[in-house]
Amino acid sequence: xxxxxxxxxxxxxxxxxxxxxxAYTQRNLETAVKALHQRDxxxxxxxxxxxxxxxxxxxxxxxxxxxxxxxEQPMAVDLRTVVGIQRVSINLERVGDEAVNIAEKAMFLAxxxxxxxxxxxxxxxxxxxxxxAHALACFRDxxxxxxxxxxxMDLKCNALEVDLLKALMDYMxxxxxxxxxxxxxxxxxxxLERVGDxxxxxxxxxxxxxxGQNIKHRFFE
Numbered sequence: 001x002x003x004x005x006x007x008x009x010x011x012x013x014x015x016x017x018x019x020x021x022x023a024y025t026q027r028n029l030e031t032a033v034k035a036l037h038q039r040d041x042x043x044x045x046x047x048x049x050x051x052x053x054x055x056x057x058x059x060x061x062x063x064x065x066x067x068x069x070x071x072e073q074p075m076a077v078d079l080r081t082v083v084g085i086q087r088v089s090i091n092l093e094r095v096g097d098e099a100v101n102i103a104e105k106a107m108f109l110a111x112x113x114x115x116x117x118x119x120x121x122x123x124x125x126x127x128x129x130x131x132x133a134h135a136l137a138c139f140r141d142x143x144x145x146x147x148x149x150x151x152x153m154d155l156k157c158n159a160l161e162v163d164l165l166k167a168l169m170d171y172m173x174x175x176x177x178x179x180x181x182x183x184x185x186x187x188x189x190x191x192l193e194r195v196g197d198x199x200x201x202x203x204x205x206x207x208x209x210x211x212g213q214n215i216k217h218r219f220f221e
Contacts (some may be wrong), residue, residue, distance in 0.1 A: 007072045011081060014064050018085050018092075021057040022136045025092045025099070028054065029132060029195065032102040033125045036188065037118070039110040047103035054096035061089040077209070084209035088139060091198045091205070095132065098191040098198070105184045105191075112181050117167060121189065124160040128192040131157060131199035138206045150203035151215070157196035164189045 028047050035043035065086045068074065074082055131153050138146035165186060172182045207213050 007068065007074065007078070010064070010068055010072070011074075011078065014061065014068065014082070014085055017057065017061050017064065018089055019140060021054060021061065021089060021092050022139070024050070024054050024057065025096050026132065026136060028096055028099040029102075029129065032099040032106065033129065035103055036106040036109070036125070037122065039106070039114070041107055041110050044103035044106040044110070047099050051096050051100050054093055058089050058093040062086065065089075077212075080209050080212060084205045087205040087208075088202050091201045095195055095198050098194050101191040102188055105188045108184050109181060109188075115168075115171070115178060115181055115185055117164065117171075117185060120160070120164045120167060121185065121192075124157070124164060124189055124192050127153065127157045127160060128195040128199070131196050132202075135199040135202040135206075138203055142206065142210050144207055144210050147203035147206040147210075151200050151218075154196050154200045157193055161189050161193035161196075 028050060031043055032047045034040070035047065065082050068082050069079075131150055134146055134150045134153070137143070138150065168182045168186050168189075172179050175182075204215050207215050
């Protein structure tokens with residue numbers, strides 16, 4: 001079998017593994033947010049129990065990526081693809097971790113009276129979830145325009161998180177019995193904002209793969 005053919009078959013396998021990891025991660029993130037909104041302990045536990053699947057997939061992708069780099073010594077777009085897939089898998093695993101963080105806080109909040117910030121939290125979760133979905137789509141389709149759109153969406157995600165933080169801080173100063181619940185809600189909002197950041201990282205990796213541009217730390221308006 002020609003070397004180039006074997007390499008591209010292995011690269012296709014690597015890509016499929018990443019898309020599978022992406023699907024598992026998206027499922028866990030959506031389930032964590034659902035557990036939070038529905039105050040569902042069992043859904044939250046499901047997220048925690050299945051995080052190990054995402055971790056195992058990251059290890060498999062990392063092993064195969066290193067094997068391809070060491071044995072095949074790819075160049076140009078092939079090299080960028082392998083390195084980019086490694087970057088994406090790292091960020092997917094971190095999104096999985098944030099889903100677990102949300103699920104753990106959902107467990108605590110499910111057993112306490114709700115705070116009056118569900119609409120703000122829902123909006124933030126919606127933006128972060130959309131960013132992640134678009135980031136996965138731009139990788140799947142090698143779409144640079146969508147990747148740049150994800151980067152621009154991060155500004156809104158950050159602003160929503162700051163707005164919610166200010167509201168919760170003000171609420172805590174007036175309602176001392178709600179401090180513990182408010183702190184857990186702040187941690188949820190921080191996890192959602194991190195999902196936005198990690199989605200941006202994935203989008204940046206797509207631009208690197210497709211165009212060879214390093215757009216890390218670029219400010220988007």
